Amino acid sequence: MIFLFRGTAMVGEKLKGIGGTVGGLLLMLAVIAIPVLLLFGAAEFSVWALDWIPDVIGIAVLASIVLVLLAAIPGARFLTGSLLGVASTIFTVCAWLYCLAFTYIEWGMIAVVIGVLFFGFGVVITGILAAIFSATWSVLGNIAILFGLGLAARFFASWMLESAERRLIKKRMEETPSEVILTQPGND
Numbered sequence: 001m002i003f004l005f006r007g008t009a010m011v012g013e014k015l016k017g018i019g020g021t022v023g024g025l026l027l028m029l030a031v032i033a034i035p036v037l038l039l040f041g042a043a044e045f046s047v048w049a050l051d052w053i054p055d056v057i058g059i060a061v062l063a064s065i066v067l068v069l070l071a072a073i074p075g076a077r078f079l080t081g082s083l084l085g086v087a088s089t090i091f092t093v094c095a096w097l098y099c100l101a102f103t104y105i106e107w108g109m110i111a112v113v114i115g116v117l118f119f120g121f122g123v124v125i126t127g128i129l130a131a132i133f134s135a136t137w138s139v140l141g142n143i144a145i146l147f148g149l150g151l152a153a154r155f156f157a158s159w160m161l162e163s164a165e166r167r168l169i170k171k172r173m174e175e176t177p178s179e180v181i182l183t184q185p186g187n188d
Contacts, residue, residue: 040109043100043101043104043109043112045097046097046098046100046101046104047101047104047105049097049101050097050098050101053094053097053098056090056094057090057091057094057146057149060087060090060091060094060149061149063083063087064084064087064149064153067080067083067084067087068080068084068156071156071160074163074164074167075167077160077161077163077164077167078160078161078164078168080160081156081157081158081159081160081161081163081164082157082161084153084154084156084157084160085153085154085157085161087153087157088150088151088153088154088157089150091146091147091149091150091153092146092147092150094146095124095143095146095147095150096120096123096124098127098139098142098143098146099115099123099124099126099127099128099143100112100115100123100127102127102130102131102136102139103115103123103126103127103130106130106131106134106136107126107130111126111130112126114126115127124143127139127143128140128143131143
């Protein structure tokens with residue numbers, strides 16, 4: 001009777017070990033499946049977004065032109081710099097979605113996964129390579145224009161924010177001048 005009880009305990013231990021292994025494998029599959037499903041969703045979203053990306057880009061370009069004109073007013077440079085930073089982000093996100101959609105359409109999900117494995121930015125490289133290898137020069141031009149717009153907007157946003165900061169520092173110095181007198185050596 002004691003021998004039979006020990007055998008049952010050993011079977012129970014083996015079943016626990018198998019159950020733990022199966023549970024661990026299921027957990028690992030879930031951990032892998034969630035990013036894959038999100039990636040499939042992002043790829044499908046990017047293809048769907050191709051319909052409205054040109055409208056978003058057009059609105060962002062018009063807003064950027066108005067903001068650059070508004071930057072002629074020194075007091076508005078902080079606001080224009082901040083909003084141009086938002087426009088730069090819009091251009092960059094649209095370029096990324098455009099590259100993701102083109103990579104997904106031309107080369108499939110494997111290329112998208114490879115691109116995402118390179119810190120997410122690899123999708124842009126795979127999109128550029130897909131455009132080159134498929135000789136789709138209009139897509140390559142669109143990618144270049146989008147990144148050019150993104151970089152230009154980022155450059156002007158940075159310049160305007162720096163200008164606004166210099167103006168603010170100058171204004172504060174005029175309002176509350178320092179009491180420290182700086183002297184240069186050798187002017188005694």
